[in-house]
Amino acid sequence: MGKMTNKDLLIGIDIGGTTVKNAIIDVNGTLISKWEIVTNTDNQGASVPKDIWESVRNRLEELELGYDRIIGMGVGAPGFIEPDTGSVAIAVNIGWRDFQLKDILEDLAGVPVFVDNDANIAALGENWKGSGDQAENMLAVTLGTGVGGGIISNGQIVSGANGTGGEIGHMTVVPEHGAPCNCGRTGCLETVASATAFVRTANEWMKAGNAPNLQLKQEQLGMITTKDIFELANDGDKCHYSPDNGSTRFSVSKCCCYSKSFENCRWWRSIKGR
Numbered sequence: 001m002g003k004m005t006n007k008d009l010l011i012g013i014d015i016g017g018t019t020v021k022n023a024i025i026d027v028n029g030t031l032i033s034k035w036e037i038v039t040n041t042d043n044q045g046a047s048v049p050k051d052i053w054e055s056v057r058n059r060l061e062e063l064e065l066g067y068d069r070i071i072g073m074g075v076g077a078p079g080f081i082e083p084d085t086g087s088v089a090i091a092v093n094i095g096w097r098d099f100q101l102k103d104i105l106e107d108l109a110g111v112p113v114f115v116d117n118d119a120n121i122a123a124l125g126e127n128w129k130g131s132g133d134q135a136e137n138m139l140a141v142t143l144g145t146g147v148g149g150g151i152i153s154n155g156q157i158v159s160g161a162n163g164t165g166g167e168i169g170h171m172t173v174v175p176e177h178g179a180p181c182n183c184g185r186t187g188c189l190e191t192v193a194s195a196t197a198f199v200r201t202a203n204e205w206m207k208a209g210n211a212p213n214l215q216l217k218q219e220q221l222g223m224i225t226t227k228d229i230f231e232l233a234n235d236g237d238k239c240h241y242s243p244d245n246g247s248t249r250f251s252v253s254k255c256c257c258y259s260k261s262f263e264n265c266r267w268w269r270s271i272k273g274r
């Protein structure tokens, strides 16, 4: 309470197609509060910035945190972003097209706003407080419905064209007869290493009669998810490690960590400890 005029708080926003995840942190990166709101995609997502700012303001009031303590806001958004202008060229899941996200949020909040591709922001966060250990050079891989990535080189995020410099998900890894990808091409990394790819591959095994336990689970549940596949694999269901299964062979975790020195890398330490 004593430092009314000291700016010591940061707002972090992760905009997704279903939810927006918000956080208040201090300058040391300590989490003060985090919560989610629903992404309203009506009207091409026009109300999203207003929804975000209202929710942040309410939370600050609830926690009795002075608005004048906010240094700025960092925002990750999906799709093609121009980091210099904070303009979203295209975000399919939200409906934005040439959407001036930074300008709109700065007008609402009255604090500086930084916007970049969500995978780049994830890489920055992972480098600051996560497994990156503040490395000078790092590749972060985001795995979920799709495959994303962010590259830090010489301490700087590699933005590339429209913030997609680290978008590794659409590299071709299956040059012939690859599965179709959301981007319109075939055989992208995302078609073999994402959650979506796991389920599709599992369905192929079941069709071929190679995954009886999984089949049983699907009949019980009506559908299977990546979680079900991993649970069965953990229980020793060997069918999931058939040599044809590119998903398990491509171990993304192994390319996640290029630390200041290899000895400081958590992945390397964990391998050495085995």
Ligand SMILES: [Zn+2]
Pocket: 169, 170, 181, 182, 183, 184, 185, 188, 190
């Ligand atoms: Zn693709």
